[in-house]
Amino acid sequence: MQGYMNKILRINLSSGKISKEEISHEMKIKYIGGRGFAIRTLWEEVQGVDPLKEDNKIVFSTGPLTGLPLPSSGKMVIASKSPLTGGYGDSSIGTKASMHLKKTGYDMLIVEGKAKFPSYIFVENDEVKICDAKDLWGKGTFEAQDFLEAKHGQNTGILLIGPAGERMVRFASIISQKGRAAGRTGMGAVMGSKNLKGIVMKGNNEIPLFDAEKLKALGKGSYGLIRGSEGITNKDQQNYDFWLRQGTMATVEWGQENGCLPAYNYREGTFKFAKQLDGYAMEKIKIDRKGCPLCIMQCGNIVKDAEGKDSELDYENVVMLGSVLGLKDLKQISTLVRFADDYGLDAISLGSCLGFLMEASEKGLISDGIAWGDYEGCKRVIKDIINNRGNGAIVFEGTLKAAQLIGGNSKDWAMQVKGMEISAYDCHGLPGMALAFGTSPVGGHHRDAWMAAYEIGKDRFSYGREKVEKLIEMQRWRGGMFEALTVCRFPWVELNLVLTKYLEFLEAATGLALSDKDIFDLGDRFYALMRAYWVREKGIWDREMDVPPARWFNEPLKEGNLKGIKLDKGKYVEMLSMYYELRGWDANGIPKKETFQRLGLGDVVEVKRNG
């Protein structure tokens, strides 16, 4: 099929064996690419393993639009059995590496086994090598990026881990281009467990297209729509210009206004010093933009941090390392963001872990603690996390494990779902967003369904069926189509690109014409298979796995315009039951036999549980 390179590259680091495999027609039709290829591969090949042992595998998966001259087609999905959660884990990254992987001639790279010594993989079209990385081991991702670019050229796509991944911090990230991150679910730790420091890709193969002329025209028109030059009013142009100035950082002001900007480990939904770290404050220190190839709305805001070095800011990393910790100096926050990227730590989980330690310190649960807003303390603890020592050792495996270590009621304010830390939205007053976190297929993440704006604009405090239906619809589009095509959702959500445009892209690239219903089935198939994977790998399963932390149900907000607000546990549980029913899952959240069959997953019907 056109749009694909029709090949998988498989590298076994234990044996050094390198093989190239065809991708079946059925795989392309049923799973499209990206997350679809990843979950199907993990379902078939990674069962009952320790995520940090050599029999785990890590998958780098592009989609049929990757590398094409279309808006935001520079992404890939990186997936594995997560060392942070023990369940299905994936993370999305926008980087030159996505385009280069595809253009080396492969839709997907599967890495298995464990190298005997620190190594990196080099792929240049047909040439594939496992190279010595002893000199790179221990280096931060920024220095390693410079080293590999100097060696292999700047026209390369590079994925790297830092010291955090090498030492298998459970929330270690994979970093590219000094700030682009596959942050979530601990994929960096999986690379570290394989002695794999990095992957360098350099490809120049043509991507075969079903209708090249149509694709070119669609790309040109879509870039115009995003810029506003082909929009309906000149206001679209202002929207685009504003995005270029602030990107996702505009959400700080938005979150503060709506009482969902997390502060002090999610005790509050507003932050007294929000203006000091919002998009307007960021504009004053911004020096550049950075992002994916082929993107005209690059979202990485480059600023000079408190140590005079470049740091890439977005909403998530600023809030998680800012208001969540009671930190109000944007330059200091920028330094912590750079530490996270250079050491290779997920900024979201890191912020949550630091917030957890600050609260534990305040409550007298740990000694030699760290106070809210303690910038120097944060820098010290980040190094302690990487070295698995002192209070850093408490959160080395994330906040759920940390709560098990220090005990008491700390699980109530360990801000995670399924073992992964929640991203930067406080949900005391957002029932739908809470359900989105609760049912996210990788743990507490917003990527698949950002319900906040929807519910604020409709019926904010309701727990009704309409909200649950909307959540599932979002999960189908965002967690299904976008993750299969591995394209960015920002052109759709933030600017003017309509959803159906992506289906037009797909048809022009591959000849595959999908309807909305096809997309919904695709998303449902992913969700059923990801859920089956969780159940199989965790061994035990109950609906509490889909419930966010007790803090949001038990501790009302004490400040801000939503003072006194908290979630209603009983109503949340009812909403969760509605969610299962609409998905065709049973009362414990496990897809029913007929649901698997309806989705073409007859082989998955019997979910054998490990453990």
Place this chain on the structure above:
Amino acid sequence: MKLSEMAEFKFIGYIAEIMGKRSLSIAMENPTKLENLLRFEGKKDRFVLLINKEIGNFDSVINNEDEVTIMSIISGG
């Protein structure tokens, strides 16, 4: 004039670009329909309008003590 005798308007995100300001206060002699107070050219499906934290629209009637927030729909990070 006291603040409580004026309606307060906040414009969040790119709505502030469209309006040319981030906030505005208007004193009215009588309750007035929002569409008669603000000239707004943005696309109606791309923003959320709150009046005293409740969902409103351009047909809503505004009083002097009201707080009106108009914000763009965004996606976070």
